[in-house]
Every structure is written in C-alpha cells, then in structure tokens.
Amino acid sequence: MADLIGVHVRQVSKYEMGTSLPTLERIRRMAEVLQVSADELVFGVTKRKAGESPAIRYPVLAERLRKLDAVVTRDDLKSIVDFLDAFIAKKQIDQIANGRG
Template sequence: MLLFYLFLLYNLTYLPIFILFYMASFGEHLKELRSEKNISQSELADLIGMHSTHISRYERDLTQPTLEVIKKIAEALSVSTDALIYGSSDQQAKNKIKDTELLTMFNKVQSLEDKDISVIKSLISAYILKTDLQKNLNG
C-alpha cells in the first residue's frame, strides 16, 4: 500500500490515468455530482427536459444515456463530460486514499508552483531509489 501512495505522489501528472483502473460507474459519478450540487433527480430531469425515472435508471446503471443526454447533464451540473463519465481526479483520489493526512498533503502539493512540485518529486524519487537499493542489497 505504501508503494501505491508513493506512486500517487511521485506521478502527479499520471494520476488520472492510473486511477482509471479503479473507475466507478457512470451512474455513481452522476449521483455523486448531482448530490454535491444539491440537485434532486426531479430537478435535474426538469433542467434537461426528461422524466426523473430516466435519471434514476442512469444512476442505478440500468440504462446508459446517449452522448447528447450526457452533454445536457454535464451542462446542467456545470461539470465537464469527462468528470461525468470518468469522475474527477479529486473524487477518485478521495475514494482510494484512506490516509487523510496523506490526502491532505497530496492536495497541498498540487497547489504548489511547478518548480516546488519538481523538487518534491525528486525527493520522493530519491527516497524510492534508496529503499529499492536497500531491498536489493538485503535480499
């Protein structure tokens, strides 16, 4: 598990690709984003010109919306279609990183300047190299 956390910190730019392996369903993303916006299924349905039963079926992954409907839902929720389909990187990281202290650090690192992020990546890379070398020497 430690390697997973180190991977997340070391490969900040590759996090979205790595997290795709742990991707939730479209319905889960829709429900989470809708709930975050405090919009009911009925309200969302009204915003996109559909009946609320369609929203319910999408959230339960019983049916999949067309691309046109996905665009309308994304607009109504003020999110990108990528966030709706794949979930945001923040959502995915929060779902997978149970260590809240590490998650807080990860979020703080993302807000640093690029040069500072590079320094942190270098430090983590050096530490990983050190531990790998120790493992190889010890056995």
C-alpha cells in the first residue's frame, strides 16, 4: 500500500493507528488503489446503486413509503415533507429542552 500511494510504510502505520491523518490527495489515491469510494474509505459508507433506496430502520415506514410512492401528488409530497420537517424540528427542540441535545 505504501508504495502504491507514495508514502513510507511507517506513515501507513500511523494512518492505521490514527496518530496521523492522510491528505485529501492520499485519501483519493488510497481509494483508487483499493477500488472503493473516498466516502467508503473515510466513513465506511458504500455508495448506493442508481435507483437504490437508502436503508430504512423501521419496516413499517418502508412499507408506507412504497405505498405512498404510487399515489402521491406534488402537493401531497410538499405537505408530507412539511409535516416531517415540523415533526423533526419539534423532536430536536424537545431533546435540547431536556438536555439531551
């Protein structure tokens, strides 16, 4: 790996131990060598394929979203997004008020 990204073996060891951080160019090169995205390398995030939905933690929500997708209009979508934004904001305010945020 060290030779492939242009650093000394000790430097790679420092990256692995977290005592040194690679530059963006080194991250780009490591991702290229390992044939993964920089996001996956840095954050452990795998890129989704085109059209693939993000994982949803609660199956009941995933099912409702699938049903909704077939019948929603633009106006409906705006109302739903506005509701979700308000719900999320309220939960965040509640967390702050209760000292958890």
